[in-house]
Amino acid sequence: MKLSVWTYEGPPHVGAMRVATAMTGLHYVLHAPQGDTYADLLFTMIERRNHRPPVTYTTFQARDLGSDTANLFKTACQSAYDRFQPQAMIVGASCTAELIQDDPGGMAELMGLPCPVIPLELPSYQRKENYGADETFFQICRALARPVEKTAHVTANLIGPTALGFRHRDDITEVTALLEEMGISVNVTAPYGASPTDITRLGAAHLNILMYPETGEAACRWMERELGLPFTKTVPIGVGATRDFVAEVAKLTGVEPKLEESRLRLPWYSSSVDSTYLTGKRVFIFGDGTHVATAARIARDEMGFEVVGLGCYNREMARPIRALAKEYDVEALISDDYLDVEQRIEELAPEMILGTQMERHIGKRLGIPCAVISAPVHVQDFPARYSPQMGIEGANVIFDTWVHPLVMGLEEHLLHMFREDFEFHDDAGASHHGHKAKARQAESIEEPVAANDPAVPAETAEIIWLADAERELKKIPFFVRGKARRNTELFAAERGVQQIGIDTLYEAKAHYAR
Numbered sequence: 001m002k003l004s005v006w007t008y009e010g011p012p013h014v015g016a017m018r019v020a021t022a023m024t025g026l027h028y029v030l031h032a033p034q035g036d037t038y039a040d041l042l043f044t045m046i047e048r049r050n051h052r053p054p055v056t057y058t059t060f061q062a063r064d065l066g067s068d069t070a071n072l073f074k075t076a077c078q079s080a081y082d083r084f085q086p087q088a089m090i091v092g093a094s095c096t097a098e099l100i101q102d103d104p105g106g107m108a109e110l111m112g113l114p115c116p117v118i119p120l121e122l123p124s125y126q127r128k129e130n131y132g133a134d135e136t137f138f139q140i141c142r143a144l145a146r147p148v149e150k151t152a153h154v155t156a157n158l159i160g161p162t163a164l165g166f167r168h169r170d171d172i173t174e175v176t177a178l179l180e181e182m183g184i185s186v187n188v189t190a191p192y193g194a195s196p197t198d199i200t201r202l203g204a205a206h207l208n209i210l211m212y213p214e215t216g217e218a219a220c221r222w223m224e225r226e227l228g229l230p231f232t233k234t235v236p237i238g239v240g241a242t243r244d245f246v247a248e249v250a251k252l253t254g255v256e257p258k259l260e261e262s263r264l265r266l267p268w269y270s271s272s273v274d275s276t277y278l279t280g281k282r283v284f285i286f287g288d289g290t291h292v293a294t295a296a297r298i299a300r301d302e303m304g305f306e307v308v309g310l311g312c313y314n315r316e317m318a319r320p321i322r323a324l325a326k327e328y329d330v331e332a333l334i335s336d337d338y339l340d341v342e343q344r345i346e347e348l349a350p351e352m353i354l355g356t357q358m359e360r361h362i363g364k365r366l367g368i369p370c371a372v373i374s375a376p377v378h379v380q381d382f383p384a385r386y387s388p389q390m391g392i393e394g395a396n397v398i399f400d401t402w403v404h405p406l407v408m409g410l411e412e413h414l415l416h417m418f419r420e421d422f423e424f425h426d427d428a429g430a431s432h433h434g435h436k437a438k439a440r441q442a443e444s445i446e447e448p449v450a451a452n453d454p455a456v457p458a459e460t461a462e463i464i465w466l467a468d469a470e471r472e473l474k475k476i477p478f479f480v481r482g483k484a485r486r487n488t489e490l491f492a493a494e495r496g497v498q499q500i501g502i503d504t505l506y507e508a509k510a511h512y513a514r
């Protein structure tokens with residue numbers, strides 16, 4: 001048992017639903033208890049799809065457990081086929097159905113339905129949503145894709161975009177445009193928008209573009225082995241990555257590398273004078289492995305931020321994320337426990353978080369600006385407007401999104417200079433967010449303050465802040481104050497200093513500035 005407050009990923013059958021819902025002409029029969037239909041809302045409300053997911057649930061109830069749940073499954077399968085006449089079906093169990101061991105795959109096979117039926121074995125108690133999507137798409141490819149004649153001109157498959165994917169809809173458009181500039185057309189995009197018949201044509205392409213390793217890598221590896229399709233390893237999120245991606249595609253296909261950069265604004269925007277104040281902003285990055293890895297590169301090399309910590313929740317990506325953290329000289333956090341992430345963020349006291357909707361909650365609680373870079377996401381991250389993350393326009397979108405939560409340069413400067421202002425003060429929030437400014441709290445620190453904040457490491461818990469030092473600390477702008485407090489306390493603890501006065505504060509400052 002594990003106590004969970006939030007979960008970054010759903011159970012694996014939600015991953016299977018993401019594949020089924022992304023596709024056309026495919027139906028999913030899911031052996032599941034009454035109530036599991038809640039998952040429909042992910043698609044009809046969060047992604048705002050205009051039709052129900054192609055999923056038939058057996059929705060067994062407590063009283064069914066005493067009788068024949070297996071027959072319930074068979075009836076559901078037959079009526080799903082009769083009603084929807086799909087080109088192919090996938091069948092499987094949700095967490096509860098896994099326990100009653102009815103074997104949906106075996107039963108469906110014996111029914112002799114007139115379309116391919118693909119059984120899914122998704123271990124709900126060991127694996128999660130992304131695995132569910134990856135495995136489902138792999139099984140669909142394995143069952144349906146066969147070697148076929150290659151297209152006469154160079155074509156590529158786009159692999160990995162699913163329903164409920166963070167910006168998948170617009171990433172497809174962007175990557176399609178990148179390829180078209182090089183004279184490469186798209187053979188099949190899958191699972192997003194593909195039918196089972198389209199899956200049978202995958203082998204006609206000259207290469208696979210693996211857009212999202214989390215949801216497409218198993219299928220790409222299988223196609224490489226069985227259909228001789230090489231696949232790309234670079235995910236084109238960010239300027240550098242997009243250029244590398246174009247070079248990689250050119251190398252794999254033998255076509256000329258070409259990238260139309262006239263609409264690319266990120267490099268100039270981030271080197272223009274207004275962005276100078278972004279340099280060295282300390283950021284913490286968390287999300288799925290792919291989006292974290294690409295965000296780290298953009299943050300350091302394209303925005304001039306300092307990456308002070310990074311990690312991912314999907315352990316399938318633990319190895320590359322650990323290697324990446326080494327390269328950035330930070331410690332990797334591989335955890336799906338929201339509280340671990342919150343604790344790490346508190347320890348590092350970054351000036352900005354790039355994360356998921358969970359990190360937005362953490363940021364809100366700690367007063368740290370946050371931009372969303374990865375699923376899981378709320379409804380506003382399925383926007384009506386064009387908002388890719390990949391390619392040229394993706395880089396432009398990312399620049400705007402990441403800068404927006406920060407206090408703007410002029411206001412930051414005002415905060416440094418006029419700390420007593422009634423309007424611009426630490427608690428007021430960034431003016432361009434339209435917060436109603438809170439009145440400045442009267443200065444109340446007269447007594448010495450013990451460092452008994454739960455975020456303070458145990459070795460510094462005995463340290464006392466004298467009132468003048470505490471007042472001096474308050475002069476440091478709020479977004480770097482957490483770091484300054486922590487550094488000073490560590491500095492004092494290492495020297496056995498019990499009380500922090502102004503001298504200790506400045507000695508610590510000089511020490512860390514060296």
Ligand code: SF4
Binds near residue numbers: 035
């Ligand atoms: S079967 Fe799984 S997803 Fe459905 S209600 Fe039970 S635990 Fe939740």
